[in-house]
Amino acid sequence: MLRDNIKGGALTEVTFFILLSLYKPKHGYAIMQFIEDETKGRLILGAGSLYGAINSMLDKKWIEPFGDDNHRKKEYIITSLGKEINKREKKRLNEIIEIASRIMEEV
Amino acid sequence: MSKKCIRYFCGFIGVQEKWLNSMSEKGYRLVRTGKLIYEFEESVPGKHIYSVDFVAHKSNAELKAYKQFLEDIGYQVMTKNANLNWSVGKIRLRPYGDRFGKIATSPGNYNKEILIVQKENDGSPFELHTTVEDKISYYKSQRNAYLSILLLSGFLFFWNSFKVNVLTFIILAILVLTAFPTMALQKRLWVLIKQSSLSE
Numbered sequence: 001m002l003r004d005n006i007k008g009g010a011l012t013e014v015t016f017f018i019l020l021s022l023y024k025p026k027h028g029y030a031i032m033q034f035i036e037d038e039t040k041g042r043l044i045l046g047a048g049s050l051y052g053a054i055n056s057m058l059d060k061k062w063i064e065p066f067g068d069d070n071h072r073k074k075e076y077i078i079t080s081l082g083k084e085i086n087k088r089e090k091k092r093l094n095e096i097i098e099i100a101s102r103i104m105e106e107v
Numbered sequence: 108m109s110k111k112c113i114r115y116f117c118g119f120i121g122v123q124e125k126w127l128n129s130m131s132e133k134g135y136r137l138v139r140t141g142k143l144i145y146e147f148e149e150s151v152p153g154k155h156i157y158s159v160d161f162v163a164h165k166s167n168a169e170l171k172a173y174k175q176f177l178e179d180i181g182y183q184v185m186t187k188n189a190n191l192n193w194s195v196g197k198i199r200l201r202p203y204g205d206r207f208g209k210i211a212t213s214p215g216n217y218n219k220e221i222l223i224v225q226k227e228n229d230g231s232p233f234e235l236h237t238t239v240e241d242k243i244s245y246y247k248s249q250r251n252a253y254l255s256i257l258l259l260s261g262f263l264f265f266w267n268s269f270k271v272n273v274l275t276f277i278i279l280a281i282l283v284l285t286a287f288p289t290m291a292l293q294k295r296l297w298v299l300i301k302q303s304s305l306s307e
Contacts, residue, residue, distance in 0.1 A: 012238070012240070012307050013307055014238050014307070027179060028176055028179055028180045029179070029180045029181055032180070044231070044234075044237060045237055045238070046234045046235045046236050046237035046238075046241075047176070047177055047180050047182070047224075047235050048160060048235035048236045048237075048241060048245065049235070049236050049237045049238045049240075049241035049242075051173060051176050051177075052240075052241050052244070053238075053241075072179075073179040074176075074179065
């Protein structure tokens with residue numbers, strides 16, 4: 001479902017933010033709130049899209065359910081594989097920034 | 108004071124959403140749905156906002172999990188039928204389910220093709236599907252629903268071998284009624300797919 005290119009390692013912005021939000025366990029609404037707050041309202045994630053993204057990431061084992069099942073609202077947390085994916089993405093973004101800065105500031 | 112309205116939207120999701128939001132503006136909040144009946148209660152005008160979601164391609168288990176997810180977020184969720192059905196019995200094939208169609212069972216996801224999602228209006232638009240990827244798969248499942256009916260009626264049209272009778276007109280009406288939304292959804296998909304090659 002997610003168009004995340006495994007080979008190039010590029011995550012979608014939403015995927016990256018969901019992973020960032022789950023360094024501490026959160027339920028669905030808290031994830032949406034986190035993304036809206038951190039981007040100061042620039043990025044707003046709909047619940048349907050979030051649902052699809054969560055399921056894809058659970059399949060890939062980038063995140064996992066947190067806590068017991070009888071917990072009223074389902075919570076999720078990032079896995080060590082998810083953290084690895086995020087580290088690679090941060091490195092990739094930094095490289096892009098470096099290249100862009102070098103070229104754009106030359107002119 | 109409750110108010111009952113009889114409406115049928117032929118599965119047109121946008122029209123239904125607009126109508127529910129205009130009812131909310133007039134001070135009516137949806138409390139119950141039946142096959143053709145929408146029951147409202149008086150409420151503060153504009154207090155609630157609605158989003159209508161197409162879920163007919165989901166299996167019963169998938170639908171339950173999705174509905175629970177939306178309720179956990181704090182939305183109120185009501186199920187609604189998209190089509191009127193004339194079938195007898197409790198099992199029915201849904202040609203527009205994922206892949207090769209799905210069986211709809213009663214009680215189960217039968218008559219639950221649409222979700223009406225309600226939340227308190229916070230002034231921002233209420234969209235369930237926001238990412239390009241998700242929009243593409245969402246509109247695809249809707250297009251496939253119309254397309255399956257379109258193909259089925261096309262098949263019936265030829266099977267009826269161009270005889271002119273009452274059936275011909277019924278089939279033609281269904282063909283035309285499904286051709287327009289199929290095309291509209293396809294156009295929307297093309298725009299999204301083009302966009303997805305440049306941005307998310």
